[in-house]
Amino acid sequence: MKVLVIHNLGSGYGEGAIYDFIRTYSVDGDSVTMRFFNGITPFSELLKDAKDFDFVVACGGDGTIATISYELRNTNIPILPFPAGTANLLAMNLLSPSEPHALTKLADQANTMLFDLGEIECKDTKVGFTMMAGCGYDQLIMSNARRKKRLLGPIAYFEAALTNPAPQVSEFAITIDGKTIQSSGIGVVLTNFSKIQFDLMVSDKNLPRDGMLDLVVLKTKNAVELLPTVFAKAVDHSGDLAKKIGAVEVYRGREITIDAEPAMLLEYDGEATQLSTPFTARCLPGAVRYIVSEECIKMFASKEKASEE
Structure with a gap:
């Protein structure tokens, strides 16, 4: 071999x-x-x-x-x-x-x-992701966790989330397979594979072979308001309980364009970047x-x- x-x-x-x-x-x-x-x-x-x-x-x-x-x-x-x-x-x-x-x-x-793979196109740059990509609060967590990953391991991500309780809130214009929706919140997460630490599911599904990406809009005005949703996802993996709380919106699509005002920085698979919205994400089946x-x-x-x- x-x-x-x-x-x-x-x-x-x-x-x-x-x-x-x-x-x-x-x-x-x-x-x-x-x-x-x-x-x-x-x-x-x-x-x-x-x-x-x-x-x-x-x-x-x-x-x-x-x-x-x-x-x-x-x-x-x-x-x-x-x-x-x-x-x-x-x-x-x-x-x-x-x-x-x-x-x-x-x-x-x-x-x-x-x-499937995810692909992000932002200005003249293209990058791929296997797990997840996102902007806003998601990028802030990855950026702040970078300094402590070797010391704290996976706990560094949760520590970074809890020490940034008031991230920027933006207005989103999101186009999913040609249809545009308006929303607002502290960030957007795109998932291919959906499961993270402690068996939590970021989106409702974990189907990285169906030619689609899941899109999760974090609709809260601060990080503390996300806690009930995190708890709901921990006890109910179907996502039904989290939907009732209303702190997230979940969509699915093959090609998704995200714009934010004010602009937000991007991350992919834990790599914080200096790329910013607008960007387009697409699934590569x-x-x-x-x-x-x-x-x-x-x-x-x-x-x-x-x-x-």
């Missing part, structure tokens, strides 16, 4: 689990190529010959895996997401293990599944092939069957 490993040196806690994976996975005759990223070399350069390998290991946090996935979109090259960040939400949604020996077994079994477990395949097959009934 020929394997290409892309390892983000700055992800997570700087642990060396990827080297344990290579030692465990490799057998006589295998060829493993490692390339390192630390914020300078473009991923397009690191992945320019990815088609020459049997599969690519994307080692890093959700942002790293999203960028590699977007770079390899529509190539059908299998990608093994290797969770080495702080949140590792994609691995959680895929039911993937984090331990190197278990990931070796996953790679040996070589089960794959196609998933079946654009990435992940190496996953049999449990993952069964889970999404079951979800898709239930959504059709």
Whole structure:
């Protein structure tokens, strides 16, 4: 087997689990190529010959895996997401293990599944996301959590949310597949995969293979007003109770354009940016092939069957 490993040196806690994976996975005759990223070399350069390998290991946090996935979109090259960040939400949604020996077994079994990707176009820039993207309060949380992720781990995101109780409120003009709606609030979140820490669902569905993105408008005037909705989603995963509270609006679409006044900054898969509204998000159906477990395949097959009934 020929394997290409892309390892983000700055992800997570700087642990060396990827080297344990290579030692465990490799057998006589295998060829493993490692390339390192630390914020300078473009991923397009690191992945320019990815088609020459049997599969690519994307080692890093959700942002790293999203960028590699977007770079390899529509190539059908299998990608093994290797969770080495702080949140590792994609691995959680895929039911993937984090331990190197278990990931070796996953790679040996070589089960794959196609998933949608999200794409954001803002001015002259395009980026991809696997999990979520957003603007406003969402971006503020990701930006403020960055400094404490290594110290606090996933708790850094909740700490950042609680220490910013009065974020900016904007008026939104949102166009979903050609239809425009008006709304207001402290932010907007787009989801492909929807589950986050503590088994919370940001949107009502978790269907990253249906060619659609979920759009969640945070309609409150401050962060404290979101707490009842968070509690509702914790006790009722259907989303019905959260809808009754009225602090969020949920929509679905294939192409979504968001404008805000005042303008809001963007984030994608935990990466806070200096890009700002307006921007367009679109779903890229079946654009990435992940190496996953049999449990993952069964889970999404079951979800898709239930959504059709």
